[in-house]
Each structure stands twice: as structure tokens, then as C-alpha cells.
Amino acid sequence: MAVPDPRTWLELHRRVRFGDTDAAGVMHFHQLLRWCHEAYEESLERFGIAAAAVFPTPGENLAVALPIVHCSADFRRPLVCGDALAIALEPQRLERGRFEVRYRFRFANPDHEGSADPSQAADRPPAAEPLAAQGLTSHIAIESSTRRRCDLPEPIERWLEASSLGQGPRPL
Amino acid sequence: MAVPDPRTWLELHRRVRFGDTDAAGVMHFHQLLRWCHEAYEESLERFGIAAAAVFPTPGENLAVALPIVHCSADFRRPLVCGDALAIALEPQRLERGRFEVRYRFRFANPDHEGSADPSQAADRPPAAEPLAAQGLTSHIAIESSTRRRCDLPEPIERWLEASSLGQGPRPL
Amino acid sequence: MAVPDPRTWLELHRRVRFGDTDAAGVMHFHQLLRWCHEAYEESLERFGIAAAAVFPTPGENLAVALPIVHCSADFRRPLVCGDALAIALEPQRLERGRFEVRYRFRFANPDHEGSADPSQAADRPPAAEPLAAQGLTSHIAIESSTRRRCDLPEPIERWLEASSLGQGPRPL
Amino acid sequence: MAVPDPRTWLELHRRVRFGDTDAAGVMHFHQLLRWCHEAYEESLERFGIAAAAVFPTPGENLAVALPIVHCSADFRRPLVCGDALAIALEPQRLERGRFEVRYRFRFANPDHEGSADPSQAADRPPAAEPLAAQGLTSHIAIESSTRRRCDLPEPIERWLEASSLGQGPRPL
Numbered sequence: 240m241a242v243p244d245p246r247t248w249l250e251l252h253r254r255v256r257f258g259d260t261d262a263a264g265v266m267h268f269h270q271l272l273r274w275c276h277e278a279y280e281e282s283l284e285r286f287g288i289a290a291a292a293v294f295p296t297p298g299e300n301l302a303v304a305l306p307i308v309h310c311s312a313d314f315r316r317p318l319v320c321g322d323a324l325a326i327a328l329e330p331q332r333l334e335r336g337r338f339e340v341r342y343r344f345r346f347a348n349p350d351h352e353g354s355a356d357p358s359q360a361a362d363r364p365p366a367a368e369p370l371a372a373q374g375l376t377s378h379i380a381i382e383s384s385t386r387r388r389c390d391l392p393e394p395i396e397r398w399l400e401a402s403s404l405g406q407g408p409r410p411l
Numbered sequence: 412m413a414v415p416d417p418r419t420w421l422e423l424h425r426r427v428r429f430g431d432t433d434a435a436g437v438m439h440f441h442q443l444l445r446w447c448h449e450a451y452e453e454s455l456e457r458f459g460i461a462a463a464a465v466f467p468t469p470g471e472n473l474a475v476a477l478p479i480v481h482c483s484a485d486f487r488r489p490l491v492c493g494d495a496l497a498i499a500l501e502p503q504r505l506e507r508g509r510f511e512v513r514y515r516f517r518f519a520n521p522d523h524e525g526s527a528d529p530s531q532a533a534d535r536p537p538a539a540e541p542l543a544a545q546g547l548t549s550h551i552a553i554e555s556s557t558r559r560r561c562d563l564p565e566p567i568e569r570w571l572e573a574s575s576l577g578q579g580p581r582p583l
Numbered sequence: 584m585a586v587p588d589p590r591t592w593l594e595l596h597r598r599v600r601f602g603d604t605d606a607a608g609v610m611h612f613h614q615l616l617r618w619c620h621e622a623y624e625e626s627l628e629r630f631g632i633a634a635a636a637v638f639p640t641p642g643e644n645l646a647v648a649l650p651i652v653h654c655s656a657d658f659r660r661p662l663v664c665g666d667a668l669a670i671a672l673e674p675q676r677l678e679r680g681r682f683e684v685r686y687r688f689r690f691a692n693p694d695h696e697g698s699a700d701p702s703q704a705a706d707r708p709p710a711a712e713p714l715a716a717q718g719l720t721s722h723i724a725i726e727s728s729t730r731r732r733c734d735l736p737e738p739i740e741r742w743l744e745a746s747s748l749g750q751g752p753r754p755l
Numbered sequence: 756m757a758v759p760d761p762r763t764w765l766e767l768h769r770r771v772r773f774g775d776t777d778a779a780g781v782m783h784f785h786q787l788l789r790w791c792h793e794a795y796e797e798s799l800e801r802f803g804i805a806a807a808a809v810f811p812t813p814g815e816n817l818a819v820a821l822p823i824v825h826c827s828a829d830f831r832r833p834l835v836c837g838d839a840l841a842i843a844l845e846p847q848r849l850e851r852g853r854f855e856v857r858y859r860f861r862f863a864n865p866d867h868e869g870s871a872d873p874s875q876a877a878d879r880p881p882a883a884e885p886l887a888a889q890g891l892t893s894h895i896a897i898e899s900s901t902r903r904r905c906d907l908p909e910p911i912e913r914w915l916e917a918s919s920l921g922q923g924p925r926p927l
Contacts, residue, residue, distance in 0.1 A: 254628070256621045257638045258441065260434035262492055262811045264641035267430050268823040268892070269792065272785035277600045280664075284598070290665025294601045295778045297608035297663060307784040311827035317902070319641060320434055320624075321634025376784070386833070426800070428793045429810045434639045436813035440651040440720075441620065444613035449772045452836075456770070462837025466773045467606045469780035469835060479612040483655035489730070491813060492796075493806025548612075558661070602783050606776035606836055613774070664778055 242401045248285035249329075249402060251278050252347060255322040266318035272310055275342045275374040278326045286401065288394040301383055303392045309339075309377040316346075316371040323347040324371065330402040336388050338399055339377040346371055414573045420457035421501075421574060423450050424519060427494040438490035444482055447514045447546040450498045458573065460566040473555055475564045481511075481549040488518075488543040495519040496543065502574040508560050510571055511549040518543055586745045592629035593673075593746060595622050596691060599666040610662035616654055619686045619718040622670045630745065632738040645727055647736045653683075653721040660690075660715040667691040668715065674746040680732050682743055683721040690715055758917045764801035765845075765918060767794050768863060771838040782834035788826055791858045791890040794842045802917065804910040817899055819908045825855075825893040832862075832887040839863040840887065846918040852904050854915055855893040862887055 253274060261267040283293060291299050318324070325347040330340045345368035380391045391399070425446060433439040455465060463471050490496070497519040502512045517540035552563045563571070597618060605611040627637060635643050662668070669691040674684045689712035724735045735743070769790060777783040799809060807815050834840070841863040846856045861884035896907045907915070 254625070254634075256624055257433055257634075258439050258617055258620055261429055262432035262434070262436045262813075263820055263822070264434045264639065264811075265822070268826055269430065269785050269788035272788060273602055276602055276785065280600055281598070284665070290598075290601075291663075294664045295608065295780075296665070297661070297778075304779055306779070306781070306833070307830060309827070309829050310784055311825070313825050314823060317641070317822070319635075320638045321628070321640070426797070426806075428796055429806075430789055430792055434641075435648055435650070436639075436811065437650070440654060441613050441616035444616060445774055448613065448774055452772055453770070456837070462770075462773075463835075466836045467608075467780065468837070469606075469833070476607055478607070478609070478661070479658060481655070481657050482612055483653070485653050486651060489650070489813070491807075492810045493800070493812070601777055602785070604778035605773055606778070606780045608778045611774050 242404065243286065245402070245404075248282045249327065251281055251285075251326045251328070253278075253324055253326065255318050255320055255324065257320045259318075260320050264317075264319065268312065268314060271312050271314070271344070271372055271374055272376075274326070274344075275310070275312075275340070275376055278328060278342055279340055279376065282328050282330075283394070283398060286398050288398060292394050293392065295383075301392075303380050303389060304383045304386075305378045305380055305392075305395070307376050308379050310375060312372065312374045314372050316369070318344075318371060322371075325368070328402075330399050332391075332396075332399045332403070333377075336380040336390055337378065338391065338395065339375060342374040342376075343370055344372040344374075345369070414576065415458065417574070417576075420454045421499065423453055423457075423498045423500070425450075425496055425498065427490050427492055427496065429492045431490075432492050436489075436491065440484070440486060443484050443486070443516070443544055443546055444548075446498070446516075447482070447484075447512070447548055448479075450500060450514055451512055451548065454500050454502075455566070455570060458570050460570060464566050465564065467555075473564075475552050475561060476555045476558075477550045477552055477564075477567070479548050480551050482547060484544065484546040486544050488541070490516075490543060494543075497540070500574075502571050504563075504568075504571045504575070505549075508552040508562055509550065510563065510567065511547060514546040514548075515542055516544040516546075517541070586748065587630065589746070589748075592626050593671065595625055595629075595670045595672070597622075597668055597670065599662050599664055599668065601664045603662075604664050608661075608663065612656070612658060615656050615658070615688070615716055615718055616720075618670070618688075619654070619656075619684070619720055620651075622672060622686055623684055623720065626672050626674075627738070627742060630742050632742060636738050637736065639727075645736075647724050647733060648727045648730075649722045649724055649736075649739070651720050652723050654719060656716065656718045658716050660713070662688075662715060666715075669712070672746075674743050676735075676740075676743045676747070677721075680724040680734055681722065682735065682739065683719060686718040686720075687714055688716040688718075689713070758920065759802065761918070761920075764798045765843065767797055767801075767842045767844070769794075769840055769842065771834045771836055771840065773836045775834075776836050780833075780835065784828065784830060787828050787830070787860070787888055787890055788892075790842070790860075791826070791828075791856070791892055792823075794844060794858055795856055795892065798844050798846075799910070799914060802914050804914060808910050809908065811899075817908075819896050819905060820899045820902075821894045821896055821908075821911070823892050824895050826891060828888065828890040830888050832885070834860075834887060838887075841884070844918075846915050848907075848912075848915045848919070849893075852896040852906055853894065854907065854911065855891060858890040858892075859886055860888040860890075861885070 259270040325345050327343045332338050382389050431442040497517045499515045504510045603614040669689045671687045676682050775786040841861045843859045848854050
């Protein structure tokens with residue numbers, strides 16, 4: 240099966256919404272971690288992995304769970320309601336049964352200098368924008384029944400493998 | 412078993428936190444529904460019902476689930492970061508296998524006129540404060556396996572029964 | 584200026600994400616109200632209204648605020664992680680300085696019977712799907728400085744006007 | 756002014772609520788960062804600093820904002836609905852105009868071995884519990900109008916100073 244163009248599943252977009260902000264007028268810090276996880280889910284979905292193959296749903300007994308054991312975020316620029324963001328994901332397999340995903344958020348607003356419009360990528364890739372924020376989630380595989388460490392499930396292995404291929408020549 | 416004083420489990424308190432606000436400077440509307448559910452959970456806990464007897468936890472198979480089928484909220488006053496709130500709960504059994512909880516939020520700040528301090532309740536009960544907001548959650552009982560309507564679980568019946576006794580003479 | 588096709592800004596889509604669920608395995612109720620507000624923001628944006636024209640952002644002093652004074656939601660079907668949803672918005676001007684928005688959520692999953700794919704709308708419109716949930720937000724216009732009731736801001740008037748035109752012949 | 760006993764404002768408590776969990780049955784990771792910030796706010800409040808002195812509220816123009824520039828969290832044990840947690844805060848002044856707060860979460864359930872009941876602290880302090888999770892928030896002071904780095908506001912300086920005194924002899 241051909242791997243879809245990584246640009247379609249490792250470069251995502253979202254807007255800052257009003258409920259993401261706080262009384263300081265800018266995005267409240269922990270919302271970024273929610274955005275990271277939602278980007279991870281969207282990436283799997285666009286790559287072709289059904290949510291139910293990775294995340295527990297009623298009546299489905301998944302043999303393997305993928306809890307987050309660590310996360311972090313860095314905030315470089317204030318994000319305000321309506322800001323359009325480009326999110327570049329960098330998944331990476333670590334030791335057996337463990338992987339992490341790095342998320343880089345850049346402005347994709349028409350009114351910020353530069354643009355994340357893929358049609359202009361040859362002239363000015365999203366990577367040319369200053370970094371607005373970045374996040375990291377680190378996941379381990381455990382057997383759902385015993386909570387013992389185990390190998391990553393096959394769909395995640397496939398996604399990680401394809402990600403590593405895609406990352407070779409990218410300037411991100 | 413003696414029922415604990417309803418004031419200890421039907422009158423709760425919380426503060427508006429910074430992350431509850433949005434860029435308009437006041438509580439973002441849907442946070443109130445979260446507060447309602449957390450107040451419902453705290454009320455059960457203070458009444459003496461363990462969370463695991465009502466809410467699903469890993470490895471516990473609860474026969475009955477209590478999904479919310481309806482909720483609403485009314486917002487009367489802007490709530491700002493740091494505001495102390497008194498929450499009065501009014502649980503009510505409806506038809507078989509259904510109940511609702513009404514939540515009235517009043518200011519309990521020392522710097523608002525009046526006070527929700529229980530020690531002053533004789534002079535000026537929280538009920539004398541103007542209503543800042545109110546919420547409603549409506550729950551039905553269903554069998555977890557079939558999702559068919561069924562009777563309320565026994566702990567909830569007990570809590571509803573005690574609530575109805577407690578509500579008789581209260582001026583709320 | 585021509586009004587864009589209402590299908591592009593009154594019919595939106597989103598997925599249920601893992602963080603939207605709770606330990607019962609389904610969407611936690613109050614997330615739906617967040618989705619409603621995000622759909623309202625996305626609708627304005629797709630219609631052509633910049634977020635900063637309606638929602639406070641740092642350094643912009645908006646003369647008029649649009650606080651929510653009431654909201655409600657009804658939950659008909661369990662929503663699980665990965666579910667694709669079509670959201671139909673029905674904004675409506677009420678008395679002077681007040682409007683409400685109704686949000687109807689239907690399944691748009693390929694694996695649910697029927698489909699919300701616009702390309703199939705002639706055969707089977709999203710409206711043919713059973714309702715999964717619905718929400719309502721009710722907004723008033725107030726002067727930001729005095730918090731007194733006032734007229735709706737012009738962009739919202741335009742959006743409401745265009746919505747009422749679009750709703751005439753729709754089977755929703 | 757005498758500094759209140761650090762145990763009252765550096766050791767806090769909270770329960771895991773149903774809405775904090777996800778379909779895997781345990782606390783959804785980013786909720787912990789919300790808990791961290793709420794603990795920071797509660798600590799300031801218990802220490803005697805009004806929310807409005809540190810967090811923006813409508814009509815109050817704070818000269819200094821304290822945005823979070825970095826956060827992280829580590830998750831050691833699954834947290835389930837109803838779990839009672841003890842939170843130990845360790846605020847620390849870093850270079851000029853910067854501080855961080857470390858948050859250690861331990862089980863305070865009667866049914867976990869050990870207890871965070873302060874009355875038993877002599878026999879078995881909360882610190883004797885295994886760590887369930889920890890968080891970190893790192894804050895800088897900026898002038899609200901220019902967003903330039905500046906000194907920490909006086910109330911935060913006082914809180915940091917008192918924290919550093921309190922931390923000397925503690926076994927945490």
C-alpha cells in the first residue's frame with residue numbers, strides 16, 4: 240500500500256477559539272496540550288488508522304493501551320482568538336514499546352508575514368515562520384489487562400515507520 | 412444510619428479559576444456545566460457514596476450507567492477570576508429511572524454584600540444573595556450492557572430520598 | 584456583496600476526540616457546549632467575519648460584547664471517539680439585541696447508515712440522519728463599558744440576515 | 756506580618772472528577788496541567804493574595820502579566836475517578852523576573868496504603884506516598900502594555916520568599 244503524502248497527515252491546521260483564551264486575552268497554556276493530542280488523533284485518522292484501532296471505545300477490547308507518561312510545552316508568542324495555526328508533527332520511535340510526538344505550531348494567518356498555504360510551500364514553507372509554540376507527548380505501550388510494558392501495536396508501528404521516511408528530506 | 416446534615420452535602424463552594432475565564436474577562440459559559448457535574452460528584456461523596464459505586468472505573472463493571480440526557484444553564488451575573496461561589500443543589504426524582512439536579516450559584520465573596528458563611532446563615536442565608544447563575548442536569552438510568560432504561564441504582568435512590576427530606580423546610 | 588452558499592458556513596463537521604470522552608466510554612456531556620461555540624465561531628469565520636470583529640482580543644476595544652445568557656443541550660445517542668459529526672446551525676434573531684443559535688448534530692460516519700457527504704445530498708441529506716444531539720446558545724448584546732443592553736453589532740446582523748434567507752427552503 | 760504555616764498553602768488537596776477521565780478509564784493527561792494552575796491559584800489565595808492582584812479581571816489594569824513560557828508533566832500511576840490527591844507545591848525564584856512551580860501529586864485515599872491526613876504526618880507524611888504524577892509551570896514577568904520582561908510583582912515576590920523559608924526543613 241502506498242503511503243499517502245506526509246504533508247496530508249503530518250501538517251495540520253487549527254484556529255484558536257474563544258474558549259481557548261483566558262482573561263489575559265491569549266490562549267490559556269494547557270489548551271495547547273489538548274491541541275497536541277487532537278493533532279495526533281487527526282494525523283492517525285488522515286494516515287488511514289481508525290480511531291477504534293488505537294483508542295478505547297465501548298465494546299471494543301483493545302489489547303494494548305498507549306498512556307502518556309510525559310508531556311511538555313513551550314510558549315513563544317501570544318496566541319489570540321482567531322489565529323490560524325499550522326501544526327507540524329514529528330513522531331519518533333524511541334526504545335521498544337515507546338514513542339514520542341513533537342508538535343511545532345506556527346502562524347498560518349494571512350495577516351502574519353509568510354503563509355502556511357501549501358500552494359506557496361515552494362517559495363516559503365511553514366517552517367519559515369517563527370515558532371509560536373511547541374509541544375511534546377511521550378507514550379508507552381502497555382497491556383490493557385496487566386498494565387505491563389509491551390510492543391507498540393501494529394498500526395502505530397506503521398505510522399511511525401512512514402513518519403520516519405517522510406522526515407528525511409524535510410526542512411522542518 | 413442517620414442522614415448527615417444536608418447543609419454539608421447540598422451546599423458546596425468553589426472559586427472561579429483563571430482558566431475558567433475567556434478573553435472577555437469573565438467565566439466562559441460552558442465551564443458552569445463542568446462545575447455542576449463536579450458539584451454533583453462532591454455531593455454524593457460528602458453524603459457517603461463512593462465514586463466507584465456510581466461512576467465507571469477500570470476493572471469495575473457497573474450494571475447501571477446514568478447518562479445525562481439534557482442540561483441547561485442561565486447566566487445572570489458576570490463571574491470573574493477569584494469569585495467565591497456558594498452552590499445549592501436540588502436533586503429531584505422524576506419518573507421511574509430518571510432524576511434531575513438543579514444547581515444555584517450565588518456569590519459567597521466577603522466583598523459582595525451578604526455572605527455564604529454557614530455561621531451567619533441565621534442572619535443572612537446564602538439564599539438571600541442574588542442568583543449569579545443556575546444549571547440543570549437531567550439523568551436517566553440505563554443498563555450498561557444493553558443501554559435499556561432501568562431503575563435508578565440504590566445509592567442514588569438513597570441520596571434522592573435524603574435530599575427530598577432535606578428540602579422541606581429550606582427557603583431555597 | 585454576494586452571500587456565500589449557506590452550506591459552506593451553516594453546515595460544519597467535526598470528530599469526537601479522545602479527550603472529549605469520559606470513563607463511560609462516550610462523549611462527556613459538557614464538551615458538546617464547547618463544540619457549539621466553536622461551530623458558531625467557525626460559521627462566522629467562513630461567512631467572512633474576522634474573529635477580532637466579534638470576540639475580544641488584546642489591544643482591540645470592542646464596543647459591544649455578546650455574552651451567553653442561556654444554553655441547553657439534549658443528548659440522544661452515545662458519541663464515541665472517532666465519530667464524524669455533521670453540525671447544522673440555525674441562527675435566529677430574537678427581540679432587539681438578542682439572538683440564539685441552534686445546533687443539530689448528526690452522524691456523518693461512512694459506517695453509520697446514511698451519510699452527510701455533501702456530494703450525496705440530493706439522495707440523502709444529512710437531515711435524514713437521526714439526531715445524535717442538539718445544543719442551543721442564547722446571546723445578548725451589551726455595551727462593553729456599561730454592560731447595558733444595546734443593538735447587535737453590524738457583522739452579527741449581516742450573518743443573521745443571511746442565515747434567515749438561507750433557511751427558507753432547507754429541509755432541516 | 757507573620758507568614759501562615761506553609762502546610763496550609765503549599766499542601767493542597769483535590770479529587771479526580773468524572774469529567775477528568777477519558778475512555779481509557781483514567782485521568783486524561785492534560786487535565787493535570789489544569790490542576791497545577793488551579794493549585795497555584797489556591798496557594799496564592801490561601802497565602803493571602805487576592806486573585807485580582809495577580810490575574811487580570813475586568814476593569815483592573817494590572818501593570819505586570821505572568822505568562823507561562825514552559826510546562827511539563829510526568830505521569831507515574833493511573834488516576835481514577837474519585838481518587839483523593841495531596842498536592843505539594845514547590846515555588847522557586849529563578850533569574851530576575853522568572854519563577855517556576857513544581858507540583859507533586861500523591862494519593863491521599865484512605866484505601867491507598869499510607870495517608871495524607873495532616874494529623875498523621877508525624878508517623879507517615881504525604882511525602883512517604885509514592886509519586887502519582889508531577890507537574891511544572893515556568894512563568895516570566897512582562898509589562899502588560901509592552902510585553903517586555905520586567906521584575907516580578909511584589910505579592911509574588913512575597914509568596915516566593917515565604918515558600919523558600921518554608922521549604923528548608925521539609926522532607927519533601
